[in-house]
Amino acid sequence: MPDTDVLRLRGGNRTQGTISIRGSKNALPKIMVAAMLTSEPSRIGNVSWIRDTQIVGEMIEAYGGSARRVGTELAVEVPDLVPPSQDVLGDLNRRSRIPVLSCGPALHRSGEAFISTPGGCTIGARPVDFHLDVLRSLGVVMTEAEGGLRLTAPTRLRGARIELSYPSVGATEQFLLASCLAEGDSLLTNAAVEPEILDLIYVLQKMGALISVETNRQITVTGVDRLRGFAHDVIPDRLEAASWASLALATDGEITVSGVRQADLATYLNTYRRAGGEFAASPDGTEISFWRDRSMLRPLALETNVHPGFMTDWQSPFVTALTQADGISVIHETVYEDRTGYVAALEALGANVGLFTECLGPTHCRFGRGNHPHSIVVVGPNKLQGTELHVPDLRAGFSYVVAAAAASGLSTISGIDLLDRGYEDFRTKIAAVGIDID
Ligand code: EPU
Numbered sequence: 001m002p003d004t005d006v007l008r009l010r011g012g013n014r015t016q017g018t019i020s021i022r023g024s025k026n027a028l029p030k031i032m033v034a035a036m037l038t039s040e041p042s043r044i045g046n047v048s049w050i051r052d053t054q055i056v057g058e059m060i061e062a063y064g065g066s067a068r069r070v071g072t073e074l075a076v077e078v079p080d081l082v083p084p085s086q087d088v089l090g091d092l093n094r095r096s097r098i099p100v101l102s103c104g105p106a107l108h109r110s111g112e113a114f115i116s117t118p119g120g121c122t123i124g125a126r127p128v129d130f131h132l133d134v135l136r137s138l139g140v141v142m143t144e145a146e147g148g149l150r151l152t153a154p155t156r157l158r159g160a161r162i163e164l165s166y167p168s169v170g171a172t173e174q175f176l177l178a179s180c181l182a183e184g185d186s187l188l189t190n191a192a193v194e195p196e197i198l199d200l201i202y203v204l205q206k207m208g209a210l211i212s213v214e215t216n217r218q219i220t221v222t223g224v225d226r227l228r229g230f231a232h233d234v235i236p237d238r239l240e241a242a243s244w245a246s247l248a249l250a251t252d253g254e255i256t257v258s259g260v261r262q263a264d265l266a267t268y269l270n271t272y273r274r275a276g277g278e279f280a281a282s283p284d285g286t287e288i289s290f291w292r293d294r295s296m297l298r299p300l301a302l303e304t305n306v307h308p309g310f311m312t313d314w315q316s317p318f319v320t321a322l323t324q325a326d327g328i329s330v331i332h333e334t335v336y337e338d339r340t341g342y343v344a345a346l347e348a349l350g351a352n353v354g355l356f357t358e359c360l361g362p363t364h365c366r367f368g369r370g371n372h373p374h375s376i377v378v379v380g381p382n383k384l385q386g387t388e389l390h391v392p393d394l395r396a397g398f399s400y401v402v403a404a405a406a407a408s409g410l411s412t413i414s415g416i417d418l419l420d421r422g423y424e425d426f427r428t429k430i431a432a433v434g435i436d437i438d
Contacts, residue, residue: 007416007427008438011386011407015253017433019244021260022048023234025422026313027196029056029098030173031234032067034203035076036060036105037181040229044074046259048237051421055096062088063102077229081109090116090147097170100128103135104178107153113140116148130164130171137162138178138186159184159223166366167192167217167306175219176200180209182223191219194307195264199235206230238264239313240423243398245290246317247433249277250324250406254291255433261285267310271318274300275325299327299380303361304335316342316399323351324406325380332361337372342396345389349407352379384408391415394422405435 023046033056035042047053053074057067065078083089083106092099093116106113115128132149136142137160141152159182164171172192177200179186191197193213201211201219207227212220241257242265248255249272262269262285269279269288278293299322304312312335322329323346333339346353353376359368360375367374384407391397397419404411419426431437 005414005417007401007413009386009401009404009411009413010436011384011405011409011411013251013405013434013436015247015251015255015405015433015435018256018258019429019433020258021236021241022046022424024048024196024199024237025050025052025239026169027199028053028234029096030101030177030196030200031203031232032056032060032074032076033098033101033105033177034200034207035229036063036065036078036081036102037108037177038207038227038229039079041075041077042229043231044076045072045231045233046236047072047074047234048424050424052096052098055092056098059092059099059102062092063106081105083110083112083114086114086116086145086147089114100131101170101173101177103131103140103151104174104181107140107151107157107178108181111153113151114145114148115151128170130166130168131174134162134171134175135178138182157182159186159221161187162189164188164190166190169194169197172197172219173200176204176211176221179221179223180204180211181225181227184223186221186223188219189217191217192306193217195235195238203230203232206232235264236260238268239311239395241265241288242268242311242314243317243395243423244433245272245277245279246314246321247402247405248290249275249292249297249318250321250402252292253433254289256287256289258287260288262288267308268314271300271302271310274298275322296381297322297325299325299329299378301330301361303332303363305363306335312336312339313395315339316395317402319376319378320346320399320402320406322378323353323380323382323384323403325378327380329378329380330360331376331378332359332363332365333374333376334361334363334365334367337367337370337374340373340376341392342399343376345396345400346403348387348389349384349403349411351382351384351403353377386411388412389414391418394418398423401430401435
C-alpha cells in the first residue's frame with residue numbers, strides 16, 4: 001500500500017499549467033455555520049471538498065442536521081438543533097477551530113453551548129479569549145465544566161457595544177453569528193474586515209440579517225427575530241491562488257489560476273511585482289497568469305498584517321520563493337507569534353535564513369516584547385538541495401512543496417496529509433503543473 005502521508009518529490013522542473021480555484025477554505029465553514037441559524041434548508045455553491053468541509057459537515061450532523069453533497073453543491077439543513085454531547089464537541093474542537101463558532105446558533109436555538117480547547121494548525125497559542133469576551137458581552141453565562149466551558153443563554157441574547165483589542169477574524173465572525181438574532185443593536189469596533197468576513201455578512205444579509213460595515217473597522221448589527229435559508233456561491237480561495245503563484249515564482253515557472261477574484265489578491269499582486277514577478281489578469285479578473293519577469297528575483301522588506309495588508313497565510317510560500325532573490329529580504333510576521341517554524345526546513349534545504357525575536361519592520365507588534373522568533377532574514381540567492389522534511393502546519397506544508405520543487409534532487413515530505421485540510425486535490429494539481437512526484 002502506498003503511504004499517502006509521504007510525498008517524494010524531485011525538484012528542478014519549471015512548473016507550468018492551469019489550476020482552477022474553488023471556494024475559500026476560510027469562508028465556506030463559517031457559511032456552513034450560518035446555515036445552522038435557521039431551520040430552513042440552504043444551498044452552498046463553489047464548494048472546496050477539503051477536510052475542513054468534511055469536519056464541519058460532521059459537526060452539523062452532530063447537532064442533528066445534515067450537510068449533503070448534491071452535485072457540485074452542498075445542501076445544509078438543521079430543522080431541529082440539538083447540541084451534541086461534550087465528548088463529541090470536544091473531539092470536533094480538537095480537529096478544527098470552526099466548532100467554537102457554533103456557539104451563536106446553538107445558544108439561539110437551544111439556549112446552551114460548550115467550548116473546549118480548539119484545534120486547527122499549530123501556529124501560535126491561538127486562544128479564544130476574544131470570542132469569550134464577545135459572547136459574555138451579549139449576555140452569555142459561562143461556567144467551568146470538565147474539558148471546557150459550558151455556555152448558557154438564560155434569556156435571548158441582547159445587543160452590546162464591544163471593542164476588540166485586535167481585529168481578530170474568528171472573534172468578528174463570532175460576533176456576527178451571535179448578534180444577528182440578539183435583541184436590539186450591537187456595535188463591534190476594531191473588527192476584522194477580511195473578504196471572507198464580508199462574504200459571511202452577504203450570506204447573513206441574504207438570510208434576513210441587518211448588518212452594516214462602516215469606516216474605521218466598525219460593524220453594526222440590528223438583531224432580527226428570525227433568519228431564513230439561503231443560496232450562495234462561496235468566494236474563491238485567495239490563499240490557495242497565492243500559493244500557486246508563489247510556486248511559479250520560486251521555480252521560474254508559469255502558472256495560471258482560474259476562478260479567482262483580482263480584488264482579493266491586490267496586495268499580493270503588488271508584492272509579487274516588487275519581487276520581480278509579473279502577472280496578467282483577464283478582463284474580469286477571474287483568471288491570472290503568474291511568471292518571473294527577471295532571471296533573479298528582487299529581495300524586499302515585507303510585513304504581514306490584517307486585511308488589506310499582506311496576509312499571514314501568504315507568508316511562508318512567498319518567503320520560500322524569496323530564497324531565489326538576489327540579496328537580503330526582511331520579513332516581519334505580526335499576526336501570529338509562531339508562524340516561522342518552516343524556516344528550519346528551508347535551512348535544511350540549504351537556504352541562508354535567520355530568525356529574530358525583534359520586530360524587524362515598521363510596526364511595533366504584540367510579539368516584540370515576548371521571546372517570539374517572528375522576524376525572518378533571508379540572504380539570497382540560495383541553491384537548494386532536496387532533503388527529508390516533516391510538515392508542521394497547512395501553509396508551511398505548501399511552502400515545503402514550493403521549496404522542494406525549487407531544489408535540485410529528491411525530497412521526502414512526511415505529514416503531507418495536513419495539506420488536505422485546505423488544498424483540494426493537491427497531489428493531482430502539483431503533478432498537473434509538472435512537478436515530478438511519486
Ligand atoms: N487571537 C487571540 N484571542 C482570540 C482570537 C485570536 O489572541 O480569541 C489572536 C490569535 O492568536 C492571532 C490573532 O489574534 O495571533 C489573529 O487571529 P484570528 O482570530 O484573526 O485568526 P483565526 O480566526 O483563528 C483565521 C484563519 C487563519 C488565518 C487568520 C488570519 C480560519 C479557519 N482561519 O484564523 O487561517 O491565518 O484568520 O487571517 O478562518 C489558514 O488558512 O492556514 C489559517 C490558519
